[in-house]
Amino acid sequence: xxxQIYNTLTRQKEAFTPIxxxxxxxxxxxxxxxxxxxxxxxxPAIVFDTVRRYFEYRxxxxxxxxxxxxxxxxxIKAANELGEEVPQIADRFIEAYKExxxxxxxxxxxxxxxxxxxxxxxxxxxxxxxxxxxxYEEGGxxxxxxxxxxxYGKLSHQSxxxxxxxxxxxxxxxxxxxxxxxxxxxxxxxxxxxxxxWGEGRPGWHIECSTMAKKYLGDTIxxxxxxxxxxxxxxxxxxxxxxxxNETDFARYWMHNGYIxxxxxxxxxxxxxxxxxHDLIKQHxxxxxxxxxxxxxxxxxxxxxxxLLESAKxxxxxxxxxxxxxxxxxxxSMNLTQDKDEWLExxxxxxxxxxxxxxxxxxxxxxIAVLFDIAKSANLYLQKDQTxxxxxxxxxxxxxxxxxxxxxxxxxxxxxxxxxxxxxxxEREQARKDRNFQKADQIRDDLKDRGIVxxxxxxxxxxxxx
RNA sequence: GGCGGCAUAGCCAAGUGGCAAGGCAGAGGACUGCAACUCCUUUAUCACCGGUUCGAAUCCGGUUGCCGCCUCCA
Numbered sequence: 114x115x116x117q118i119y120n121t122l123t124r125q126k127e128a129f130t131p132i133x134x135x136x137x138x139x140x141x142x143x144x145x146x147x148x149x150x151x152x153x154x155x156x157p158a159i160v161f162d163t164v165r166r167y168f169e170y171r172x173x174x175x176x177x178x179x180x181x182x183x184x185x186x187x188x189i190k191a192a193n194e195l196g197e198e199v200p201q202i203a204d205r206f207i208e209a210y211k212e213x214x215x216x217x218x219x220x221x222x223x224x225x226x227x228x229x230x231x232x233x234x235x236x237x238x239x240x241x242x243x244x245x246x247x248x249y250e251e252g253g254x255x256x257x258x259x260x261x262x263x264x265y266g267k268l269s270h271q272s273x274x275x276x277x278x279x280x281x282x283x284x285x286x287x288x289x290x291x292x293x294x295x296x297x298x299x300x301x302x303x304x305x306x307x308x309x310x311w312g313e314g315r316p317g318w319h320i321e322c323s324t325m326a327k328k329y330l331g332d333t334i335x336x337x338x339x340x341x342x343x344x345x346x347x348x349x350x351x352x353x354x355x356x357x358x359n360e361t362d363f364a365r366y367w368m369h370n371g372y373i374x375x376x377x378x379x380x381x382x383x384x385x386x387x388x389x390x391h392d393l394i395k396q397h398x399x400x401x402x403x404x405x406x407x408x409x410x411x412x413x414x415x416x417x418x419x420x421l422l423e424s425a426k427x428x429x430x431x432x433x434x435x436x437x438x439x440x441x442x443x444x445x446s447m448n449l450t451q452d453k454d455e456w457l458e459x460x461x462x463x464x465x466x467x468x469x470x471x472x473x474x475x476x477x478x479x480x481i482a483v484l485f486d487i488a489k490s491a492n493l494y495l496q497k498d499q500t501x502x503x504x505x506x507x508x509x510x511x512x513x514x515x516x517x518x519x520x521x522x523x524x525x526x527x528x529x530x531x532x533x534x535x536x537x538x539x540e541r542e543q544a545r546k547d548r549n550f551q552k553a554d555q556i557r558d559d560l561k562d563r564g565i566v567x568x569x570x571x572x573x574x575x576x577x578x579x
Numbered sequence: 580g581g582c583g584g585c586a587u588a589g590c591c592a593a594g595u596g597g598c599a600a601g602g603c604a605g606a607g608g609a610c611u612g613c614a615a616c617u618c619c620u621u622u623a624u625c626a627c628c629g630g631u632u633c634g635a636a637u638c639c640g641g642u643u644g645c646c647g648c649c650u651c652c653a
Binding site: 493569570 | 580581582583584585590591592593594600601602603604610611612613614615616617618645646647648649650651652653
């Protein structure tokens with residue numbers, strides 16, 4: 114069974130077949146780095162990181178490219194407001210992006226190209242489009258001749274005429290046609306600029322992705338991904354540019370993630386109702402946030418609220434508990450062989466289910482449901498009077514392996530306790546033996562205040578961090 | 580106006596023809612010195628109306644409500 118991907122281009126799930134055996138060339142539209150990212154920006158980062166991890170789990174090499182838009186109108190505006198230069202701002206927020214997204218367990222891309230580092234390629238790309246008649250220069254700007262590209266609208270499933278009727282016609286535009294879009298923009302006074310055959314200026318937004326995808330991945334890539342709102346016009350324009358230029362298909366599979374809503378309203382920087390990832394990870398376990406995001410199918414919208422986060426926290430805790438319980442029980446486990454094989458077969462079956470769910474368009478919601486079933490199964494096994502080390506290991510390893518595929522870190526207690534706390538726990542155990550429960554409870558309360566939660570099991574007392 | 584999405588238990592959320600997954604919260608019980616963890620039990624006329632079918636949450640037609648894109652946006 115192969116991996117199925119819902120392709121925006123065809124509006125259906127398709128079996129994934131790579132261009133090159135065993136390799137996935139994947140381009141994800143990255144952020145414009147003029148501010149900290151909000152959690153809506155974090156969703157594609159997390160979702161497509163999970164896609165990447167799953168491909169890798171299934172044995173593919175993934176060439177993962179995520180670009181940074183480090184020059185555009187918003188950056189220029191931010192620079193003016195803050196009294197800084199564009200490159201300074203870009204550098205700062207690229208670092209912030211990597212830090213925030215890293216907290217969510219997102220791996221670094223193989224390539225993180227920046228617009229300003231690919232200016233020669235971008236200019237050459239535009240020049241070639243002009244040579245082919247797909248673009249024209251007008252007063253220092255360069256525009257793409259949209260109607261000349263016959264397949265325009267194939268991704269968003271709109272005809273050029275329908276788009277035309279809905280489009281705004283700006284007064285004083287230099288465009289031949291309202292549907293044409295900017296490839297190169299003439300610099301205004303004081304704006305950051307690059308030399309070009311059309312005078313000093315900077316690239317339009319869409320051209321960077323076409324150029325950098327080609328440079329790092331080739332004329333045709335396997336997967337192009339981004340937020341739903343990029344479908345039109347951004348991705349549609351990329352297709353027009355790239356296919357006009359390369360004269361071949363640009364991307365075989367297009368993936369788009371749904372929005373995050375706040376109070377059922379779209380969150381966006383322009384609406385001002387956003388939650389910055391940077392702030393959120395100070396208040397909540399970022400791993401739990403990732404778990405929350407993956408608990409919904411990536412194409413569906415997610416509503417965001419404190420109570421939903423609380424619910425996710427408790428759910429994630431359940432999976433972590435099962436893992437810790439299995440590991441803890443192992444210390445006192447005996448090796449028994451009677452029904453070992455049945456349990457190991459059960460464990461293999463659960464793993465197959467996880468893979469089956471992920472194969473179906475990365476259905477992380479169902480994959481997480483399987484994680485809960487593994488936790489339940491492990492907990493049931495742990496109820497037995499006697500357990501087998503191999504089975505306990507198999508449960509713990511499976512939980513670690515599959516949470517890892519989702520980019521979730523299940524380990525919570527790498528740090529060892531200091532001696533004082535260790536001594537307190539021993540002291541309490543003695544108190545319990547002496548049936549001095551008042552003292553025992555006192556110690557437990559004290560440690561709880563210090564963030565250490567104690568649990569008494571039939572195999573002895575164990576602790577975890579709150 | 581064009582294109583598209585969504586409506587499933589108190590909440591979240593899977594499920595595209597065959598007795599409605601899973602989680603959170605609640606209630607009751609077991610275990611426990613008490614807790615915690617865990618286990619067991621427990622809650623759905625799948626927005627509405629009509630149709631196709633032996634059989635529909637799922638397919639078709641219609642209705643209502645909410646949302647997105649068509650303009651910078653993940």
